[in-house]
Amino acid sequence: xxxxxxxxxxxxxxxxxxxxxxxxxxxxxxxxxxxxxxxxxxxxxxxxxxxxxxxxxxxxxxxxxxxxxxxxxxxxxxxxxxxxxxxxxxxxxxxxxxxxxxxxxxxxxxxxxxxxxxxxxxxxxxxxxxxxxxxxxxxxxxxxxxxxxxxxxxxxxxxxxxxxxxxxxxxxxxxxxxxxxxxxxxxxxxxxxxxxxxxxxxxxxxxxxxxxxxxxxxxxxxxxxxxxxxxxxxxxxxxxxxxxxxxxxxxxx
Numbered sequence: 001x002x003x004x005x006x007x008x009x010x011x012x013x014x015x016x017x018x019x020x021x022x023x024x025x026x027x028x029x030x031x032x033x034x035x036x037x038x039x040x041x042x043x044x045x046x047x048x049x050x051x052x053x054x055x056x057x058x059x060x061x062x063x064x065x066x067x068x069x070x071x072x073x074x075x076x077x078x079x080x081x082x083x084x085x086x087x088x089x090x091x092x093x094x095x096x097x098x099x100x101x102x103x104x105x106x107x108x109x110x111x112x113x114x115x116x117x118x119x120x121x122x123x124x125x126x127x128x129x130x131x132x133x134x135x136x137x138x139x140x141x142x143x144x145x146x147x148x149x150x151x152x153x154x155x156x157x158x159x160x161x162x163x164x165x166x167x168x169x170x171x172x173x174x175x176x177x178x179x180x181x182x183x184x185x186x187x188x189x190x191x192x193x194x195x196x197x198x199x200x201x202x203x204x205x206x207x208x209x210x211x212x213x214x215x216x217x218x219x220x221x222x223x224x225x226x227x228x229x230x231x232x233x234x235x236x237x238x239x240x241x242x243x244x245x246x247x248x249x250x251x252x253x
Contacts, residue, residue: 002050015066032075035066041120043251048127099164122251140173146250154197171200178208183216
């Protein structure tokens with residue numbers, strides 16, 4: 001599963017947010033949520049959503065990043081394809097997405113952050129599922145200083161000309177530091193593919209660290225919003241702490 005919702009009763013972190021429109025290379029405008037920390041200038045983090053797009057989970061995540069001291073931007077890169085009501089429609093929408101164009105859109109979003117007077121210390125990204133794949137691909141463009149990948153797909157998912165490049169195919173081009181998270185029960189991603197990506201990064205001398213959680217599957221970070229004692233809660237909270245530590249070190253002012 002990916003991250004369409006947050007548990008009922010979840011209190012959003014009390015940070016200032018605003019809806020913004022980002023001008024793209026195509027001269028179109030991509031909507032996004034901007035979450036601000038208490039103090040600026042600050043480093044920035046670009047959130048790359050999963051197949052569900054800009055859902056309540058990612059809006060909450062943007063606020064959490066703002067609370068942690070980052071300027072967080074959550075763009076809706078499915079804006080051309082329109083909203084969806086369920087997972088079946090979301091996967092159908094993914095098939096219509098031109099992912100090469102999406103990468104250019106994300107480059108524009110990173111550049112928008114970098115040009116802001118209140119951004120200092122670097123621009124990172126954090127991507128999930130398909131967004132994790134896109135975040136790794138974005139790192140190969142030089143647009144990002146550090147990348148966090150949650151359960152991205154190292155190998156090509158389809159032969160569609162609309163699909164994004166497989167990180168395994170462009171691993172030597174990836175720039176900046178990389179932190180990756182997967183659950184060893186994620187059969188869709190495949191642990192053999194994750195190990196192949198680790199080997200490719202090591203060969204290309206890319207600074208990276210992968211955390212593989214035993215007994216967990218795809219989408220496990222959602223458990224950090226669940227009650228203590230819920231399956232995967234402890235591991236999800238640990239992964240989030242590792243994420244913040246990594247960003248703090250990689251994007252230091």
